[in-house]
Structures are given as structure tokens and as C-alpha cells.
Amino acid sequence: MNQDWYKLLPRVRNEQPLVHNITNVVVTSFTANGLLALGASPVMAYAREEVADMARLARAVVLNIGTLDHTVVDAMIIAGKSANQQGVPVIFDPVGVGSTAFRLEMARKILSEVKVSVIRGNAGEIAGLIGKTGMTRGVDALEQEAGNLVETAATCARQYRTIVAMTGKEDILTDGVTHYMVQNGHPMLTKVTGTGCLLSSVLGAFVAVEENHLLAAVSGVASYGVAAELAARKTGEKGPGHFQILFLDQLYRLSEEDLSSLGRIQKL
Template structure:
């Protein structure tokens, strides 16, 4: 279900990860990717997008702080990446919060083929057309037992791998479903933790054609890194955890994933 050798593959290949992201988290995403062993580029000018879509090993589109210029860049780089055979990962941050976000994601999904869509359950519920009580970029509240159905629905409709992140991660390619029960409670207390997971998933996707295994491996090892980080703290405080967590991403290859990973095959 997971292939831990992918951790070494990322470190060996140093994939170029092109990220169009939001102003809140760009620095942490770049540092996290560097710690992992990837090479980030955080460009957003539309004039560069066609070239970068073919140059990068993988592209991440994060809609966290949208504006019209960014949407144009997202569409340009996504289409260029598709043409070049470069995988594209979508992080639909807060998609259900406003009509503008919903329309932007609808357009992105219509015009770009995504290898992976990763978000919290509120975001994926919005894409699936399932009623959900979400607020802003938070996951909100609802029947979390629907995660499997939501993941399957979105994966099948958009022919992609879906990763729903939360206390339990749910991952599906439209046929298979995996759940992961790892991660420290401090992880959602640092802003951009989900955004960084999307980037980590992208790095893993760039080194294999088995996207389902890549997403499971990236998600599990990311969550396990948070558990290692929490163990180094004298006090369980979010700022200290943030630094320790990035350090643990640099030490990812030393973690005992086989022993600690709690991965279940649901179907």
C-alpha cells in the first residue's frame, strides 16, 4: 500500500516542483520541499507559465489567495503541463467559501487534467456537490463517515487520485480506498500544513507513475514526521512544532515507517 523507497527516490532525483501558491504559506512550502530533498520554484507570472509547465517535474496549483492574474497563470501552467505530460496537483483551498472560488475550481477542473486533488473534507465535499457546513478554509463539520463516498465520487468524476486530509486521511483513485490514522494533533495548528502536504504529495508523484501509492506514501510519511516532531518538544506549542516538523521532513529517510504507519485498505 505504501512504497517507502519513494522517499529515497525524491532525495536522489531532486525533482523541480513548481508551485503557484498563496501568500500566507509560500515560505514554509519552499522550506519544506527543500528539507524533503525537492527543488521548489514559486513563480506566478503568466509570461513564464508555458515554459515552466514543461520544465518542471510536477506542478502544484493552490487557490488560497486568488486573484484574476493568478487564475490566468494557473490555467496557462496547467494546460502546458498537461501537454508536456507533467503531473499537476490541485489544492482547492476554501473552495466552498465563495462563489468566486467555486467558479475558479470548476473552470480548473474543466480545463486541466489533475493527477491528484488534495484538500480537507469540506473542500472535497464542495467539489462533490455534498452539503457541508464549512467556514472559510476550515474543514467545517458534517458526517465524516461520508469521506469514502466523497473521495470515490470525485476521483471517478475527474479521473484522478483524491486525498482527503484530516484526523483520518482518506485516499482513493476511484476504485481503491486507503485510510491513514497517523499524525500529531499539533499539525493542524500550524497554517499551511495541508498546503505543504500537497507539495510533498507532488514531489512523490513526480518520481513514479503509481499515483495512488505515491499519495499514500507521502501522506503517511508526512503524518509520521509530525509524530516525530512532537516527541522533540519540551512544550507542545505550535511555533516550536513548526520548526521541528520541517526538521523532521529533512530526516524523513531515517523514520521507522514500517513500524509506525497505520494504513488500512478499505476497499
């Protein structure tokens, strides 16, 4: 990995890219606050009548199917096609994709009509996209059943011709040929709803400023994980409520020095 991966964070803050999110109702506020803390500019627009225009204005578009229906899917496809026409990168978060037939059908519909730059999901969700079933329970991955995580992620990347960011205890980033593991993060992230969804939007901010989308994904995931570790240190035993607030604070305070000293990235 380029040793300057941590230099993408100041680029995000300097450029303040507009990230258009069509995300789920559970995480909208947390996602917006997280992007603002990081230094990006969030916008949440869902109406079919305006999403194409908003996608054209944005530097990245994030599609998150956490709370989906046909209207939302239609808006996502309109926004995604508009982004594709303008060369705006699209990040796709297939929340809980293996849990119901409808969710899987809609995810595959979006992926068949929109070219995505990055797919960010847990092991069960990534496996679900390539037809491996029985690995997702609700929106949580049963990672112990996922088998070879690297091969699962790489297969998904090759199938959809995209970067895959498979996140979990250890994060796998791949373009289908080149693979990286990021070992930053903290278990407290699993105790706050929306941390995975926010990460997908954070990846949108990093992809917006860097044409090498694999580098951007690795940098975004590692930066997010370091912020979580630093927040957990300060939280102590206070619990997820304190962690959530301190995590936002840490995204705001995160420095290049933090990343260069604490980032744990390994090429596989």
C-alpha cells in the same frame, strides 16, 4: 498497499524533482522550506509570461487557490495546460472551495480546463467540489457533517478522473475504486498555517518520482504524518512555534526505518 511504499522517500531525495508551485501568499516560504527539507527542489513562478515554460521544466506542478484572483487563475490554467502537454503531473489544492461562490467557480474552471493527477483537500473542500455544501467554514472542514468520507472522496475521484487525497484526523486516499486510510499525523498540524498546503506540494514531489499516483499519494501522506508525529514527540508542550521548526527538521531527518515502523496504512 505495496509494502515498499516507504522506498519512495529516498527516490525523492535522490532525484530532487523540481516542483513548480503556484500557491498562496500565506504559505510560500513555508512551502519552499518544506520541500527543500524533504529533498525536493521548489520553484515559485506566477507570471503568466513564464509559467508555461516553468511547467515544462518541472517534474510536477502544484496549483493552490488559497489567495486567488482572475490573474492567478489564468496563470494556473496556462501552467496546467503546459504541464498536461508535457505529461507533467498536476496537483490541485482547492483551499476553502465551498466558502464562496467565486472560489467554487474558479476551482471548477481550473478542473474543466486542466487534467489533474491528484486533488488534495480536507473533507469540506472535497465535498464542495462535488456539490455538497455547508461543510466548509473558511478554510477549515466541518468533518463531523461530511457523512461518508470514503464515498465523498471516491465520488470526487470518479467525477474528475483523478486521485483524491482527503486529509483530516484520518486520511482517505482513493482513485474512485481502490481506497486506503492513513492514520498517521498529529493535531499540532492544525495549529500551524500552511501545513495542508505544504502537504499538497509534498505530494507533487512524490508523484514526480512514481507513475502509480495512488501509491505516491499514500506514501506522501503517510510520510508527512510520520514526520509530524516525530516532531510532536520532540516538541512536548512548547507549542506550535517550536513544532513548525521541528517539523521541518523532521522532514529532513525522516528515514525509511521511521516510515516502515510507524506508518499506519489500511486498505478499505
